[in-house]
Amino acid sequence: MATFGVVVFPGSNCDHDAYHAMKHVMGCEVKFLWHKDTDLSGIDFLIIPGGFSYGDYLRSGAIARFSPIMQEVVKFAEKGGPVMGICNGFQILLEAGLIPGAMMHNQKLKFVCKNVFIRCETTDSLFTNSLKKGGVFDIPVSHGEGNYFIDQSGLKSLQDNDQVLFRYCDANGELTEGANFNGSIDHIAGICNEGRNVLGMMPHPERAMEKLLGSEDGKPIFESILNSLSVA
Template identity: 55%
Template sequence: MKTGVIVFPGSNCDRDAAMVTRDLLGLPTRMVWHEESDLSGLDLVIVPGGFSYGDYLRCGAIARFSPAMQAVVQHAERGGLVLGICNGFQVLTEAGLLPGALVRNRDLHFICDRVSLRVERVDLPWTQRYAPQQVITLPIAHGEGCYYADADTLAALEDHQQILFRYCAADGSLTEASNPNGSLGHIAGICNRRGNVLGMMPHPERAADPALGNTDGLKLFEGVLAALSVGV
């Protein structure tokens, strides 16, 4: 399994993602500069967190036009795996790979915290190492993480089981207090209908190293590795 991590001007989580795939899992990992368009040989492409192009205009609005992202769209259309984390999720919605949008947090504050998430579906590479309805803990760090979509889009996400992670309380219940940014449907992460593109606001790469005391995020990467090793 070969991994590529897109690097935009303003990315600040690209090395964190590479640390997981390269250093913890021992996978060949290539840093892909935003001006590059060659993703040949890559199985998984990660669009990392940060502030791509300074988040000018709006988060992800400029990054979607980069040569690297045009190649990511083609990679996804061929069935390649794409993971967008935080700003990467915002970029994926701007690029049309995922529906909806990420807007200002409900209370208009930047949030840096650890949150509980409920795993909604476990039959995809991203989540196969989790148990159904398992509650995990991952860090968040965003100012525009409130997921928004119109009623028809939300209904389609539910109907096609595209919601993979929801913000929740420690016991798995969905309460207003457990929804840190006001996301509709408590949505923290969604996939496309094919299941090969995942966008999520929480940071699994920041909960992967045992030295940090939490490896809930590592299971996501291990699931992808297991799936690709058997040719899924």
Template identity: 70%
Template sequence: MSKRIGVIVFPGSNCDHDAYHAMKHVMDADTEFLWHKDSDLSGIDLLIVPGGFSYGDYLRSGAIARFSPIMNAVMDFAKKGNPVLGICNGFQILLEAGLLPGAMLHNEDLRFVCKQVHIRVESNRSLFTSGMETGQVIRVPVSHGEGNYFIDEEGLARLEDQDQIAFRYCDENGQLTEESNFNGSVSAIAGITNPSGNVLGMMPHPERAMESVLGSDDGKLFFESVFNSLHIA
């Protein structure tokens, strides 16, 4: 049976078509848009909460989208162990919904950043990174103004103990430097999972790094890992 990818569309989403193109036209997967007022996720095998500026990022990023009708279904979907991927604003929404711990602050220099960066694979225990090597460096773009991940010391220790840190910002050689942690995230964190590993939030955009003409196709490594884990042809 064909696997289906669902891409949620909120008012203000601007990376939904990027995610759809990456899944449908690059990865050749059965992909559909899901409007934020939908509530039926039956038949969906992988759910993507894409980037953008849901509801204009009013109040704070992801805070209003968290109350969209579809989010009750998303939370049920995740709690049943199904895979959910939140990218950029999608990560912020998952934090606001309580599916992942921590919060997002404005970038340390208070500027919006849009550029290619390097991230290091910190754990390959989840289906999202199972096809990668720990310590592997991939090149992907970022595009955010509120990507400064924050969590208190106790929460950080819990992330470390439960192997929930998926990616950290690094330089091209995999070194963690002050310069490479451009937004000031705690412990240079670029992406985390929930304890069971079926929910991942990440600020970088692997769906925008699928074709070399765009500057990098390293994002394919990420989605190939996901698809192989889900046995998507």
């Protein structure tokens, strides 16, 4: 059974959500990793959860990127270790240069906390290989700086390399203007790196794991991950 590590920064507030999702829903071994830790031995998969690391001072993820554990996260990822950054975790991965692009304030300059629909764009990743391409998932978001941006050459590279894993859509899977609530370029909700072992996504699949809480649509994403780890 794979062991998951959940990184905890001062200001993280979704660390226990990620722990609960993997430990109590998916039945995995899970360890909390403090931001000052430098030992990732025994960890098979890293989750960088959402929240407001270091109070989101300067800009989201900018300070967390320099914490001691992130040096080890970068080494882990560069060796092919799987990493998933959710919301603030996505922002931290961008700041660390593990995935391309940047985050801006939401288009309407308002914090958004609601359920949205995202569409699976590719099954060619360890995060999505058990999903159906074009499948639509009802997943919560909770962010003020989720407006993903990359220049046109970078966007073309993402598209050409099939690195866009999720896009914001409506309930029917259509990429409507209204569905792209934060203004992200090309409706992007989640991308991976060129090595396909690092995922950054703004929606919170760890908050959509139990019917009691309104949606189980996050489970297939983690089931895909577990399937990939069992095959590796």
